[in-house]
Amino acid sequence: MSLLAHLSSIISVSSSLESELNSVSKTIKVTKGDHVIEIDHRCENLFFINKGLVRGYYFDKGKEITNWFAQENEFATCFYSFIAQKSSFENVQAIEDCELVKFSYSALQNLYTKFPETERIGRIITENYYIKLEERILNLQFKAAKERYDKLLSSKPSLLQRVPLGQIASYLGITQETLSRIRTEA
Numbered sequence: 001m002s003l004l005a006h007l008s009s010i011i012s013v014s015s016s017l018e019s020e021l022n023s024v025s026k027t028i029k030v031t032k033g034d035h036v037i038e039i040d041h042r043c044e045n046l047f048f049i050n051k052g053l054v055r056g057y058y059f060d061k062g063k064e065i066t067n068w069f070a071q072e073n074e075f076a077t078c079f080y081s082f083i084a085q086k087s088s089f090e091n092v093q094a095i096e097d098c099e100l101v102k103f104s105y106s107a108l109q110n111l112y113t114k115f116p117e118t119e120r121i122g123r124i125i126t127e128n129y130y131i132k133l134e135e136r137i138l139n140l141q142f143k144a145a146k147e148r149y150d151k152l153l154s155s156k157p158s159l160l161q162r163v164p165l166g167q168i169a170s171y172l173g174i175t176q177e178t179l180s181r182i183r184t185e186a
Contacts, residue, residue: 001073003048003101010124017115024107030054030098036076037092043081045102049074052098053162057170058090066170068136069095069159075125076100095163145174149182 004021007013013021027050030036037043039058047054054076056067067090070076081088082105103111111118139148149172152159159168169179 002050006048006073007121010121011117014115014117017111017117020111020115024111025101025103027099027101030094030100032094032097035091035093036100037078037081037088037090039089039091040087041081042085043078043088044104046075046077046082046105046108047092048101048103049076050099050101052100053095053159054092054098054100055095055163055167055171056090056092057167064170066167069156069163069171071156071158071162075129079129095167140173145172145178146182146185148172148174149179149186 001009003025004013004018007021030052036045036047036054049070049072051072053069053071055069056076056078058065058067076092078088078090078092080086085105108118108122112122139151143151152168152172165179166176169176172179174182
């Protein structure tokens, strides 16, 4: 699904907005392992994933912690840094070769001003992002490791074939050994 098709599934996109979107966005290719956002840099871009998979991660006491994954037809950025226009606390890295559509912060703000329907799109996308974030927090706080794994398996089953197990374990808040045990018992 293209960016336009994705946005059109949320609201009707006018031809003038479509034209403006095409003029302010840029499609880029990113190689597996490359970073599109780095810790301590201000995040200037929002990315829509046409193809591929990215993750957000940070370091805690020298240990790499995977915070989230985003795949085809999803948006990715360090949302805190992008919205607040402050330094990022996380890296955003391509797990696979990716094709991304990027928008700058200023371009998005101009779209909000020029096309009021983009504010509605932005609100709906933000609400969906918030719901996923809240579910993730609740899962980490109140669900057992096996339940978190089962939730991931039901919501994004392809991740298990596309992501190294160490990153999956980190995302689930468990050790790789615990993940292996859960997978063996399943």
